Amino acid sequence: MSTTVTAVTAPAETTTVAPAPHQTRSLRLPARRAPTPTRSRLRTIRLPLAVLVAALLLVPTVVVAGSMAAGWWATTGRPNPAAAAADGGPDGQPQGADNAETDLPATSDDVKGWMTAQQVLDAFPPLTAAELFTLFGVPATTATSTPLKDLAESGTGFDLTDLREWLKQHS
Amino acid sequence: MARYATQAAVAGIVVWQVVRQAVWDGSSAEALCPFGGFETIWTWLRTGRTVSHIHTANLVLAAAVLAVSLIGRGFFCGWLCPFGALQGSVHTAAGWLADRVPPLRRLRRRARTAFKARLRTPERVLRYGRYAVLGWAVAGAGLTGTLVFRDVDPWIAVLSVAEFEISLAFTVLIVTLALSLFVRRPFCRYACPLGAVQGLAGKLSPVAVQRDSAACLGCDLCHQACPMAIPVNRRTRVTDSSCLMCLQCVAACPSQDALGVRLALPIPAIRSVHEPIEVS
Numbered sequence: 001m002s003t004t005v006t007a008v009t010a011p012a013e014t015t016t017v018a019p020a021p022h023q024t025r026s027l028r029l030p031a032r033r034a035p036t037p038t039r040s041r042l043r044t045i046r047l048p049l050a051v052l053v054a055a056l057l058l059v060p061t062v063v064v065a066g067s068m069a070a071g072w073w074a075t076t077g078r079p080n081p082a083a084a085a086a087d088g089g090p091d092g093q094p095q096g097a098d099n100a101e102t103d104l105p106a107t108s109d110d111v112k113g114w115m116t117a118q119q120v121l122d123a124f125p126p127l128t129a130a131e132l133f134t135l136f137g138v139p140a141t142t143a144t145s146t147p148l149k150d151l152a153e154s155g156t157g158f159d160l161t162d163l164r165e166w167l168k169q170h171s
Numbered sequence: 172m173a174r175y176a177t178q179a180a181v182a183g184i185v186v187w188q189v190v191r192q193a194v195w196d197g198s199s200a201e202a203l204c205p206f207g208g209f210e211t212i213w214t215w216l217r218t219g220r221t222v223s224h225i226h227t228a229n230l231v232l233a234a235a236v237l238a239v240s241l242i243g244r245g246f247f248c249g250w251l252c253p254f255g256a257l258q259g260s261v262h263t264a265a266g267w268l269a270d271r272v273p274p275l276r277r278l279r280r281r282a283r284t285a286f287k288a289r290l291r292t293p294e295r296v297l298r299y300g301r302y303a304v305l306g307w308a309v310a311g312a313g314l315t316g317t318l319v320f321r322d323v324d325p326w327i328a329v330l331s332v333a334e335f336e337i338s339l340a341f342t343v344l345i346v347t348l349a350l351s352l353f354v355r356r357p358f359c360r361y362a363c364p365l366g367a368v369q370g371l372a373g374k375l376s377p378v379a380v381q382r383d384s385a386a387c388l389g390c391d392l393c394h395q396a397c398p399m400a401i402p403v404n405r406r407t408r409v410t411d412s413s414c415l416m417c418l419q420c421v422a423a424c425p426s427q428d429a430l431g432v433r434l435a436l437p438i439p440a441i442r443s444v445h446e447p448i449e450v451s
Contacts, residue, residue: 040435045436046433074227109220
């Protein structure tokens, strides 16, 4: 008769393993990061998105419409003859025009690109067409009805800023 | 959808104005740019006249944009600016194309990864560039009486695109559109002076996107949706000066109450001593 003896081994010792550094990192505040508060300092109320968007679209619409009604809205420097016959804006300026401009520039600063060479000659009498064209390198055969901006874009070297400076110095 | 419709309507108004100027030689399309009002403000206050190329419409629009930004931060940028819409459209089109052409998708992904890995710090510094542009444009116009920014303004190049003139402004436009293929709204982020004005004025706004951390899932979708890359998921209130109030983050949030627009009242909130602190 044989007997089998089974050795009884002692239970294995349980060991605790310290958590890896990446597992404990979430418990520490990052070195230079302040904690994010979960509430704002002031009390807040929720705004419906549709109301917010509608209000914010209404603001510029009201401002633009109000300025148009008051005569402050102008998108061109040229006077509008039709509007000039109507009541002017708050400064007595014709509606649709900037700076109460008339056809002729009052000073060198009022010389605009859409004005013609003839208008400049009429506004600054001692200046003649021959002098103007010679001074700024414009061909003598150029018509005086040519807008100044066309002269500037024609590649002759004419520059509106130079013209204004010259008129300021000589008027 | 409402935002796209609004942007399309504004773009339509601008196109109409450009056609009017070209065909009837009347109103100036540049008169619809609000930044012109800020450039001419000093000259207008001093002399009663506007700088060349600027009209009273520019001043009115500048006042309107200022009023909007005092209430709604960068709402003009997010909902009304046609140049921002153009950049967004280019980026969206590039994404649509990249989704269908694998080499383009890989190129965009590589560019984005390289950008995040190497350019994060320089990118943060570049964000202040728009304030430098603002100072230069406004000071230059006030001191010289001319629009110094106009020579490099890509919006002028867009308005003059029919003239096919290769100018510095046109070059800036091409660079902006090229960057838009990879980065959302690059001009808005780094160089727009009007955005800088709104960013400064928006700091006074009581309205902001607010996140409820209890309802937040931490999914990062809001951060990915933001065209200005604001980490919305790490904010309680989004008071960044670059916030466009486009509400893309709110639209992208899958949690119903996590993100919303809230108006701050001049009343302190009641806070508990045992307020949980979230560490992100």
